[in-house]
Amino acid sequence: MKTMAKPEAVAIPKPNEGGDGPLYADRVKVHPRIFKGAFRQWKTRLLWVFLALYHCFAWVRWDRGEGVPDQAILFDLPGRRAYIFWIEIWPQEVYYLTGLLILAAVSLFAASAIAGRVWCGFACFQTVWTDLFMMVEKFIEGDRNKRIRLDKAPLSLDKITKRIAKHVIWILISLFMGLSFLWYFNDAPTITKEILSGELGGWALITLGILSSMTYLMAGFAREQVCFYMCPYGRFQGVMTxxxxxxxxxxxxxxxxxxxxxxxxxxxxxxxxxxxxxxxxxxxxxxxxxxxxxxxxxxxxxxxxxxxxxxxxxxxxxxxxxxxxxxxxxxxxKGLGKQVHLIRPRTIYYAVILTAVLAVLLTSLGMRERLEVNIIRDRAPLFVTLSDGTIRNGYTYKILNMESELKNYELSIEGLDKVNMTMIGQEAKEQPKLDLTVGADRIGAFKIFLKAPRAVLDGKSTDIDFILKDKETGDILSQTTVFRGPN
Structure with missing residues (x-):
């Protein structure tokens, strides 16, 4: 009794043996017929759910305090921040986005191990937009047989009217999709007003044009060809099942x-x-x-x-x-009982990886510091010998205040006696400590000079610690660097 069918069903055109004619066959347009059933219902429901989530999440507000964007999901490229509800990601924390991509990839592998290309069939953006475009096509031109007849029919007023109506709606949907994408990189109400008033320009307008054009072409014309020739997932799904x-x-x-x-x-x-x-x-x-x-x-x-x-x-x-x-x-x-093994080594491995990556991300988010300091010591010159014989070093001191409120700090030096500090903007003051203020969700950059007698130096390189103290909470952050001097 036959148990396995042929591995391929799509007819592959053979090259013309005589050398005449085209090397590749023309694409045969697919006209899917709609049948009622459980899978059709699930596809339609998920289509509207995904579209609603995609278009609505950008309008959800999330209060983060004064001076900070209140959009729940926002990738603020000019401000170099990513906001995802209560999570704020700075450029140096891009590894969190990497973790999210790893979670998405492993989730895709796990779904494939359980139910094959279920992602492609129900949740892929190409599938979702193509289904929506097909709904418009069916509404205007009719079901499968009517669409086939319309394709073969000569040009007429009815055919031209239906085609124009279909493409106009497709273009409007594509423009709306492009606008929705821009919502996640700009304040949604603001950029919508700019578009409606004709004020949008620059890269935002170029991005809108590219995304709208790609949606129109991929969902309206390429369709299954994207899955065949552009998407790599179908090529390597075999190793995941x-x-x-x-x-x-x-x-x-x-x-x-x-x-x-x-x-x-x-x-x-x-x-x-x-x-x-x-x-x-x-x-x-x-x-x-x-x-x-x-x-x-x-x-x-x-x-x-x-x-x-x-x-x-x-x-x-x-x-x-x-x-x-x-x-x-x-x-x-063979007449045996049902044999379905959802829990097996492959799925267990994926579950363990997902749990581990998620645990690392959550732990890292829960324990991450909201204050970071970077010290860049001047390298040219390494040091300056002043007229009174003291040695001066210059430093660029950066404070990353990742809190949503203004912070006042006190900066002092340990590891070097009789040291005094001055700061650009306060050159007249030489003091052992400096008062620094950094705005909410801002980076404070300060040019600081340290001056110390030559006698207290430990050779040409002396280890010192910059001690930053939060005046309100008393929290202390220490950063080690060196103070250079002559041999």
């Missing part, structure tokens, strides 16, 4: 040999597949799942809905096409 992964599967042990039903509805000595090709008509990538697992299958399950529709008409058991694993398919063919 195994014999226990749930994939969209044609149960050929039950469906073969297939044949047209004719007048004889007796299925006792033949397969349940009636060769109606509804599964092919429903597929958004135009493949025949009955030919076995294929890279082009995005795991949307719409062929399952189509096949179940036909099974109901013939009063046959549903799920001739189903989300099934190779292990379970073999077990069912």
């Amino acid at each position: 195994d014999e226990d992964s749930l994939l969209v599967t044609y149960e050929d042990w039950r469906g073969e040999p297939r044949a047209k039903p004719g007048k004889n509805r007796d299925f006792s000595e033949r397969g349940h597949c009636v060769d109606c090709s509804l599964c092919v008509q429903a597929c958004p990538t135009g493949i025949d799942i009955r030919e076995g697992q294929q890279m082009e299958c995005i795991g949307c399950g719409l062929c399952i809905d189509a096949c179940n529709t036909m099974m109901e008409k013939f009063d046959l058991p549903k799920n001739l096409i189903s989300y099934d694993s190779y292990t379970n398919m073999i077990a069912r063919e």
Whole structure:
């Protein structure tokens, strides 16, 4: 009995043996047919959920205090900050974004190990936007057969009107998508007003044009070609699945040999597949799942809905096409019980990695300091010998105040006796301590000079500590550097 079908179903055009004619065949446009069913319902529901989340999150407000953006999710490129609800990420903390990308990647691998390309079928942005564009196309031009006839029909007023209406709506959707992307990099109400008033320009306008054009082209024209030739995921998904992964599967042990039903509805000595090709008509990538697992299958399950529709008409058991694993398919063919192993070494490894990365991120976020200091010592000259014989060194002292309130600090020096400090802007004052103020969520940069008698130096390099004390909380941050002098 047959257990595995051919690995490929998409016909690959052969080069012209005589050397004449095109090397590649033209693309055959896919016109998916809509069938009611559980997977169609889930795709539609998730489509609106994802679109709502994408377009609405940028308008959620989050109070961070005075002088700080109150947009819940904002990647503030001019201000070099990323705000994600209560989390504020500075440029030197970009590793948090790296951690989020690792979480997303491992989550994708885990989902693939459990249910194949379920991400591609339901949540990928290309899938979501293509589904929305197809809804517009179906609403204006009709279902599959009407669209095919319209494509073949000569130009007429009706055809031109429908095509113009469809493309106008597509362009409006694309523009709105581009605008929504800009919301996450600018204050959403402000940039919306700029667009509506015609004041938008520069890189924001270029970005809007590029994103809108790409959405229009990819969702309106390229569609499944993006999955075939541009997305790398389909190429390496095979290494993330195994014999226990749930994939969209044609149960050929039950469906073969297939044949047209004719007048004889007796299925006792033949397969349940009636060769109606509804599964092919429903597929958004135009493949025949009955030919076995294929890279082009995005795991949307719409062929399952189509096949179940036909099974109901013939009063046959549903799920001739189903989300099934190779292990379970073999077990069912042999009459054994259901064999579904969601918890297995591969999924356990992914769960452990996800838990570990998430724990490291949360621990790091919970323990991270809200104050950082950088000291850059002048290298030219290394030191200056003043007229009174004292030695002077210059430093650029930077304080990163990552709190949402103004901070007052006291700076002192340890490790060097009889040292005095001056600061650009306060040159007239020589004192052992300096008062520094840094605004909320700001970087304070101070040019500081240290002056000490030559006799207290420990050779040509003396280790010293800059001690920064928060006047309100009493917290102390120490940073070590050197004071240079002559041999």
